[in-house]
Amino acid sequence: MAGEVDVPYLGSIPLDPRIGKSCDAGISFLDEYPDSPATRAYLDIIKEIKKQVTH
Incomplete structure (x- = not known):
């Protein structure tokens, strides 16, 4: 679903x-x-969100 709306997939809980x-x-x-x-x-x-916002 994330790929369909062009946003990075962060993971699942x-x-x-x-x-x-x-x-x-x-x-x-x-x-x-x-x-x-x-x-x-x-x-x-x-952790993934932090990586994305620091780039």
Whole structure:
């Protein structure tokens, strides 16, 4: 889909029901579940965004 609208693909985040629960509770999912595959995916996407905005 990203290629169809000519924007870079940043990655995907695996589904984790704790993401929604963290949002509802107002707590950081990344801080609360640092070992989650979803946290790793978020951090990889953040890293990719940083690379894109510094070029």
